[in-house]
Amino acid sequence: MxxxxxxxxxxxxxxxxxxxxxxxxxxxxxxxxxxxxxxxxxxxxxxxxxxxxxxxxxxxxxxxxxxxxxxxxxxxxxxxxxxxxxxxxxxxxxxxxxxxxxxxxxxxxxxxxxxxxxxxxxxxxLVSAASYRLEGPGIGQAIRNIAKLERIPAIKHAKGKETQTDLRPLLFETDTPEGRDGPVEILVKAGSAGNLRPDLLLSACVEFSLLDQRTAQNTEVTRTGLFGGKYPDLTRLGEL
Amino acid sequence: MKCDRPTGNGGVERADLLRVENPARYTGGEWGGVIKEEVLLDIQNTGRTDYLRFVFCFPDIYEIGMSNLALIILYGLLNRLPGVYCERSFSPWKDMDQILRERDIPLFSLETQTPLCAFDVLGFSLQYEMCYTNVLQMLDLGRVPFLASERDESHPIVIAGGPVVFNSEPVADLFDMIVIGEAEEVLVEITELLKEYKHSKESDAPLSRRELLLSAAEIDGVYVPSLYRTCYEPDGRIRSVLPVNEHVPEKIRKRIIHDLSSCFFPTNPIVPHTRIVHDRSYLELFRGCSRGCRFCQAGFLYRPVRERDVETLSRQAFELEQNTGYDEMGLLSLSTGDYSRLPRLADALVEPFRETHTSLSLPSMRVDSFSLDLMERVSDTRKSGLTFAPEAGTQRLRDVINKGVTEQDIMDALELAFEGGWTRVKLYFMLGLPTETMEDVIGIADMALKIEKLYFRVAARTGQRKRRLEIGVSTSMFIPKPFTPFQWEKQDTRESLMSKQKVLADRLRSRNIKYSWHDPDSSVWETVMARGDRRLTPVILDGYREGLFFDAWDDCFSLRRWIEILDRHGLSVDFYSYRERAEDEVFPWDHIDAGVKREYLLRERDRALRGLVTPPCSPGCRACGASEFGSGVCHASG
CATH class of the missing domain: 3.30.70.580 (Pseudouridine synthase I, catalytic domain, N-terminal subdomain)
Structure with a gap:
């Protein structure tokens, strides 16, 4: 509790x-x-x-x-x-x-x-999913490419331990509403049952040489929504 | 040295901020921060502004600087002045320091991310001697030449203030002006003069830097180091510190605020986003202390005692609580229990604060039945530790240092405290006090052990032993500071201090007692800096250039390297620290007048060596010299 x-x-x-x-x-x-x-x-x-x-x-x-x-x-x-x-x-x-x-x-x-x-x-x-907007040069291409992978291995640091995880199942959707070179919207799993932190996804982009470290860290990250329900039946938290 | 004036984020990017420990140190944007849009518009439209742009520079990290009352007061004060805009800058920690160097970004202010070199005035707050190398770091990163003599009309004016300026000779050459004493009034006078200087630059008859400094030296309490020359004896002692011409005063007398109640005090200070060292609001009860503990520099520098009246304080307390949202307020002074109207103030605050879950913290309180009762009433949280500062282990030595507390006082207070359920006690002592013998050192351990016994006696009697007893014994090193009766004394050597520490550590092996000590290395250097003269400036510059800064942080400090540099310059710790001074020796700080007279200090020194205590100012004046200011406790009626 x-x-x-x-x-x-x-x-x-x-x-x-x-x-x-x-x-x-x-x-x-x-x-x-x-x-x-x-x-x-x-x-x-x-x-x-x-x-x-x-x-x-x-x-x-x-x-x-x-x-x-x-x-x-x-x-x-x-x-x-x-x-x-x-x-x-x-x-x-x-x-x-x-x-x-x-x-x-x-x-x-x-x-x-x-x-x-x-x-x-x-x-x-209530929280089961979150959406983020990622803005920065090359981010659209990088996220599109990483989303094509079947597995996105990443190292998670928690409680002083390093554990291997796969980010792919946590990444629900990606979208580039303003065109290929514009910002990316990602919809990811969130909450206590599994949570994808956008910085982990950006680090994975660096691991796969899709972005350089500095560009990844300079990518502006904005949370654009929190959702409840079970993907794909999600409802905005404000409407629950 | 180039000074570009970028606008916007100062060049630091998200990637930089995510690489450093606690990025909120560098971003500003706090509640209560002052943004003067009109200044930004001026600069955007015309590239300049008529406003005097002042940056308050604190040569340590944000969390320490933002806990400093001087910063809180002067930031509020300067930003209320017409035509003045005051911003803040702090020493960047080593991680950000490295980023600024690698990426060639000048150190900037938090409010508008303006490089330091683009300001009209840099005002450094010097709170401790160990910050000197960080002043150099800030000037260096801020792209301002180190020495006043290297700066011309195109550079900012660099000023300093704070407690260490009563002897700031080791860094005097860095500053154009130094404010001696309390700054609230004199800083206003200085900004007037600086505005005139700034505006004259646009006129047909611009004032030169030299003219500015000569005018500044006429303001009471303003020390212009470049207008004084130090001459030395062949053996290295000082012959004289004299003004360069007859228009410059021979002595600079400290400034004080006569009436604290009517003096400006900000009740809407900045509330940092991130946790700082003292994460609370402050109420300043009074300045000065009349107890006269002979080792305590603050006790002599801030005389005479001046109190704020209780109506002003309670008004300020409620405003502070409402404006800041802090859930804790510290009642600040050198000796809070000595505030003459403390019971009335407590009565006014305790109930309303309980309603709003605001706790009061009472540092610098003597422990007695009144204060225990008060502590019980004012704190929402569980019983915190009690702190005592006997400073010395035997009555003989406590009399020498004029610490007006007896072992019986402490035992009586602790008996009350243990009966009341307190189980954590901290005891502060000093090692290396004048006349100290091994008996005095052992006395420290004996006192701690007696307190342990007392606890078990009380616990057996009252039957309460819920929590474990924790006695913390902590020792620091005595430093013979300027303007104290001990300014003629030598410091105990590092080796002797370490052997005393060992004696204590061996005797304090109880599971209920934890002994901690202050690193003697840094005390050795602090003494050199506190007693030093202008020959140390090249030493400090060399040290900084070789990568020594953040000396106040034990893991950054290296006495060995400093002594090597000192050697190279033909100077020694022996000369500055380990040498008793003759009564007529000229001190590097003799041209500064702190208000207490040399004769009084000598008299007190003599009484100390004879083991005679001197009672506090009231009742009965001890003729220290502070009455000449014409205010405070010296002239209180009744």
Whole structure:
């Protein structure tokens, strides 16, 4: 069980009323170069500055109750991401957006808010796929070529261990909506049951000599959507 | 040295940022950062601006610099001045340093990614002596010539301030001007003069750099190093430090803020994206300290004690909490327990902060029943460790250093703390204090062991032993700093300090006690820098050119290499550190007036050697000289 869920359960057990709001947000610009923990802190401080009545966990070290749909890596922008925030009091959704954006750091912006109070499923468990836009010279050709392979072996670093994985089954679709030399859209598996990080795919392009290292690292990566359901029957998280 | 003025991202690309540790150090864009669009528009349209462009340079990494109160205050202050735009730049860590060199990108500001050389003014904050090589790194990468004498009207003006400027002779030649003391007022005066200088460049009668510096030297608290000459005796001691002409003051007196309550203090500081060393907002209770611990330079430099009133502080506290969103606030001063209205301030803050889950941190508190109770009330989180600084292991030596605390005080406080459930204690000591003997060293171990026994006695009595006892004993090295009664003393040698450390390590082998010590190597060099003169400038330049910087970081620092360079220049650690000074010896810092009188320091030195303590300022003035400023505790009524 995740820490946030455990804290939520503790809170629920004390029969305290809580209201959950799902914030759809974007991040771009300088704040893209922060990790997931830093982004969570930025959220927390924004909510505090905006004096939004956030619910805190119980115990020795009370934290605001927030759950993010899918962590964002360092260097990755997003135009369609979600976080659930628990509040002590209900609030008008438009007002929540307005207050958040008044106090959020440059580049971090709430797009819309939905009241999801009482919905059982954790937002993290809903995520099954994500789409990303990759922009940079030669990226279209590289991704098209790598998608033709039957296997895309890659080395995954997790918990101090290196493991061999195959990225190919995690890569659902690729598309170049603006023509062959324009940006690439990829649709990939995401969430706890399997997750393709776009930087791993870019590294694989380097391994197969489809891109040079610097071009790969300079490729702009933007998350463009989060989806629930089972591929190919996917629904945008915002519509679930 | 070329200075292009690229716009946009300064040349650093995504691939570079992904290669370095913590890229958020270099990207800016934080909440509270100041972007003056009008300046950017000016530059876009005409290639120049009438604004005075100032870059606050902190010669260490972002996480340390952003925790510095001076940066927070002066950034806010300068950006409120009409016609001034202040940005920030920090030492890039070695990974980014290498990228900037490889890719030929000048060091830039965080706000607008402007290369340092394109600014009108570089303002360095010198917080510790070990940062000097990083000043060189920033100038080098920022494409600004190192020495003031190498710069002309086309280069930025380079100024410095901060606690080490009371003796900044080893780097004095790098700076056009040095601000002595508290900068809030004098910096405004300097920017006025610099604006005049900048605007004159567009006129028929442009001011020369020399004219600018002569005018600057007339401002109280501004030290223009190029207007002073140091003469040496044949044996290497200083004969005199004298101004070059009669218009330049013989002594530069430090500036202070007389009324802190009406002085500017920013309540909307920058909130970094990334975790910094002190990740909280700060409330500054007062400046100065009247205790007079004889080893403590800050205690003498910041006299007299001046308090902010409690109404101002509580207003600032609530503004800070609301504007920053931080969930922790530090009450800052040299000795927080000495703030005369601490109970009232605590009463005003504790309840509202509990509501909003904001905790207060109370560094520099003496531990007693009041402070334990307060700590219990102010912190949302579980009991943190308690910190004591007895500094010396025996009462005799504590009297020598005028540390007004007895073993009984500490034991009484700890008994209360252990009864209250605290189980983590940190004890800070210094090794190598004047008159120290092995008995004093062993006294440190004895105190720690007594505390351990006390804990088990209390635990047996109260029956509570939930968590493990952790006693941390930490020793640092005494450094005879300028403007203290010990400025005439010599430093203990590295070998002697290491043998003392070993004695302690052997005696502190209990599983409940953890002994840690500060590396004596860096203390040796810090002393040379703290007491040094202008002959050290070429040493520092050589060291930097040979790749020595980030000296404040133990794994980057090499005493052996520094001593080799020192040797090459015919100088020695013996001369600077291991030599007791005669009472009439001229110090490299004698042209700086920190407000405390030499006679007072000599008097205190004499009392120290006789083991006599001197009580704090109130009640009763000790005639240190600070009353001449005409404000603060010296002139408080009642």
């Amino acid at each position: 995740l820490q946030a869920d455990r804290e939520r359960r503790m809170t629920m057990q004390e029969k305290r009323q809580e209201y959950t709001f799902r914030l759809r947000f974007e991040r771009k610009g300088a704040i893209v170069y922060t990790g997931h923990l830093d982004l969570m802190r930025a959220f927390e401080r924004t909510l505090r500055r905006a004096e939004i009545p956030v619910m805190y966990s119980r115990g020795y070290n009370p934290r605001p109750l927030m759950v993010f749909a899918l962590p964002l890596g360092v260097g990755i922008a997003t135009v369609d991401d979600y976080a659930d925030v628990s509040l002590r009091d209900p609030i008008d959704t438009n007002e929540l957006v307005r207050l958040f954006n008044l106090k959020s750091p440059p580049g971090l912006r709430a797009i819309s808010v939905r009241d999801v109070t009482g919905e059982k499923a954790s937002i993290m468990s």
